[in-house]
Amino acid sequence: MGTQITDQERAGHWRKVWREKSPEGTSWFQSEPEMSLSMIEAAGFDPSQPLIDIGGGASLLIDRLIEMGCADLSVLDIAPEAMRHTRQRLGEKAGRIKWIAADAARWMPDRQYALWHDRAVFHFLTDPEDQSAYAGALRAGLARDGQAVIATFALNGPEKCSGLTVQRHGGKSLLAALGGGYEIRDTRTEDHITPGGAVQRFFWCRIARAA
Numbered sequence: 067m068g069t070q071i072t073d074q075e076r077a078g079h080w081r082k083v084w085r086e087k088s089p090e091g092t093s094w095f096q097s098e099p100e101m102s103l104s105m106i107e108a109a110g111f112d113p114s115q116p117l118i119d120i121g122g123g124a125s126l127l128i129d130r131l132i133e134m135g136c137a138d139l140s141v142l143d144i145a146p147e148a149m150r151h152t153r154q155r156l157g158e159k160a161g162r163i164k165w166i167a168a169d170a171a172r173w174m175p176d177r178q179y180a181l182w183h184d185r186a187v188f189h190f191l192t193d194p195e196d197q198s199a200y201a202g203a204l205r206a207g208l209a210r211d212g213q214a215v216i217a218t219f220a221l222n223g224p225e226k227c228s229g230l231t232v233q234r235h236g237g238k239s240l241l242a243a244l245g246g247g248y249e250i251r252d253t254r255t256e257d258h259i260t261p262g263g264a265v266q267r268f269f270w271c272r273i274a275r276a277a
Contacts, residue, residue: 123148
């Protein structure tokens with residue numbers, strides 16, 4: 067599972083990353099979040115519904131969702147520095163977004179969302195207690211008829227990212243780590259090409275509450 071990391075260490079690590087790097091200088095940067103948008107579309111998401119992007123601080127996804135006319139958007143990130151990049155990029159449009167500076171494994175939503183999107187946060191949670199805490203937030207934050215799109219490194223993906231050990235997933239392991247109670251609606255794999263030219267294989271999974 068990898069070495070456990072404390073809450074303080076996790077926050078400190080990511081705040082340091084975003085103080086030292088631009089979005090384009092990170093391995094996970096995407097100039098176009100094509101798979102995210104494709105999975106959200108496949109979920110039948112209505113732009114009038116609430117959506118939260120977990121760990122989406124500096125992602126361009128929020129820009130594209132605004133362009134689509136999405137009216138109820140939230141972004142959660144452990145590093146305020148990451149969100150600052152996007153707020154500056156969006157300018158006055160940033161006022162349309164609810165910005166949440168919080169650790170996804172130590173946060174409890176105060177509302178529910180029709181779409182929960184997480185690209186590359188959950189795989190950094192290698193401690194079962196952190197996974198369980200995240201799962202609790204997902205259970206509380208996902209509307210009864212809502213769906214979650216979660217992307218992690220695939221079982222044959224990288225073992226580390228940003229100097230941290232990750233837990234790679236497939237469908238069975240992801241559902242188990244989330245504590246059950248969900249059914250898989252769609253799975254896909256993606257070969258993400260980093261700005262440095264490396265290939266990272268991602269596993270994408272769209273889930274809904276089990277009937």
